[in-house]
Amino acid sequence: MKLNKLAIAAACLLSAATVMADKKATDTTPAEDLKLYRDYFQKRFPGVSMNEFGNGVYAIDKVSRDSWVAIEDFPPYEPMMEAGETMWNTPFANGKTYGSCFGDDPAQRKNYPYWDSKRKMVITLPLAINECREANGEKPLKYKKGAIADLLAYMAYESRGQQITVEIPDDPDALAAYNEGKSFYFARRGQLNFSCAGCHMESSGMHVRTDILSPELGHTSNWPVYRSKWGELGTLHRRFTGCNKQVRAKPFKAQGREYRNLEFFLSHMNNGIEFNGPSARK
Amino acid sequence: MRKSARFATTTVTLATLFAGAGMLPVVAGAADAETIKMGKEVSYDRKKGNCLACHMMDDGVSPGDIGPPLIAMKARFPDRAKLRAQLWDPQATNPGTRMPPFGKYQILSEAEIDAIVDYLYTL
Numbered sequence: 001m002k003l004n005k006l007a008i009a010a011a012c013l014l015s016a017a018t019v020m021a022d023k024k025a026t027d028t029t030p031a032e033d034l035k036l037y038r039d040y041f042q043k044r045f046p047g048v049s050m051n052e053f054g055n056g057v058y059a060i061d062k063v064s065r066d067s068w069v070a071i072e073d074f075p076p077y078e079p080m081m082e083a084g085e086t087m088w089n090t091p092f093a094n095g096k097t098y099g100s101c102f103g104d105d106p107a108q109r110k111n112y113p114y115w116d117s118k119r120k121m122v123i124t125l126p127l128a129i130n131e132c133r134e135a136n137g138e139k140p141l142k143y144k145k146g147a148i149a150d151l152l153a154y155m156a157y158e159s160r161g162q163q164i165t166v167e168i169p170d171d172p173d174a175l176a177a178y179n180e181g182k183s184f185y186f187a188r189r190g191q192l193n194f195s196c197a198g199c200h201m202e203s204s205g206m207h208v209r210t211d212i213l214s215p216e217l218g219h220t221s222n223w224p225v226y227r228s229k230w231g232e233l234g235t236l237h238r239r240f241t242g243c244n245k246q247v248r249a250k251p252f253k254a255q256g257r258e259y260r261n262l263e264f265f266l267s268h269m270n271n272g273i274e275f276n277g278p279s280a281r282k
Numbered sequence: 283m284r285k286s287a288r289f290a291t292t293t294v295t296l297a298t299l300f301a302g303a304g305m306l307p308v309v310a311g312a313a314d315a316e317t318i319k320m321g322k323e324v325s326y327d328r329k330k331g332n333c334l335a336c337h338m339m340d341d342g343v344s345p346g347d348i349g350p351p352l353i354a355m356k357a358r359f360p361d362r363a364k365l366r367a368q369l370w371d372p373q374a375t376n377p378g379t380r381m382p383p384f385g386k387y388q389i390l391s392e393a394e395i396d397a398i399v400d401y402l403y404t405l
Contacts, residue, residue: 202380206346207347208348209335209346
């Protein structure tokens with residue numbers, strides 16, 4: 001009985017599977033994509049509010065949610081957030097601070113990522129942090145973990161409750177970057193030949209062994225993340241790296257063009273969801 | 283003080299042992315116990331088939347549910363070539379599938395795939 005139900009469920013999902021994946025990136029506009037995505041996930045997870053999707057797998061799984069709520073009561077990322085606050089307040093060698101680059105306001109999440117039409121590239125918050133450092137004669141930080149994650153945790157915390165509002169400007173280059181991110185999301189890669197969408201859209205809510213696959217909706221809201229498996233904080237691009245590696249694909253460079261464009265696309269899809277980082281994850 | 287928190291494997295390489303040693307059964311339906319055992323090991327192994335990531339099968343612990351349960355294989359796949367093809371390149375029959383192309387992308391060796399097919403026929 002149970003077996004049959006599972007088999008039927010899997011078969012039904014397959015028909016939905018190809019709908020988005022077969023499209024060319026340029027077939028739909030960002031505004032159309034936004035609607036397609038929301039409809040897809042709201043149909044798939046009825047009763048889960050848009051904002052709830054920012055809680056990843058805990059938005060859809062009651063069992064793991066309970067232990068996560070308990071963990072968030074005593075957040076494991078709190079010491080890192082405090083280290084980040086110290087970084088924010090400590091002057092560089094030249095006497096200036098991060099505040100000099102960010103209008104003295106650490107609550108910057110809502111302003112990133114954005115399309116810089118002069119430089120013709122997506123600017124993410126970690127990139128802006130390192131550019132601030134370099135402009136002030138400091139060495140750039142590594143992008144996946146460590147000090148940059150601490151500072152991001154502090155800035156994310158100060159930004160909690162801001163909404164994701166990433167618009168794709170009316171500029172062919174911006175649209176090209178967005179479409180590159182979209183294509184990346186739907187492209188199969190690695191020896192296992194999976195796409196991001198294969199796991200986080202078509203199989204979202206399903207189990208890979210004991211892991212439940214989180215829906216893509218909300219994926220950029222909750223960073224940086226303290227993952228029990230890492231035992232430390234990591235950035236969004238660190239997670240991209242991990243998800244690429246697990247299908248045996250060669251990961252791209254954190255904050256390289258590919259991942260920045262991917263973040264641009266994903267962030268647009270998450271419009272309307274609140275920033276709620278940092279967060280804890282299994 | 284802070285504002286309050288959010289709320290208010292092992293790798294089995296038996297294949298190399300069997301491959302080329304002429305130990306693989308040639309006759310369909312005459313799979314020996316050793317091959318079946320290897321097929322099971324390779325399909326459970328996370329670094330090999332890892333079929334349990336997606337399929338409920340046999341006595342495998344905490345299987346995923348992305349693919350259908352692998353049961354009654356003889357009845358459902360009377361044609362051995364079809365079953366083998368499903369493992370070798372599932373995209374050939376379903377371009378949108380999420381199942382990896384174990385043969386085409388050389389995730390598993392040909393001998394390992396044969397052994398898994400033998401094992402599947404015991405389910």
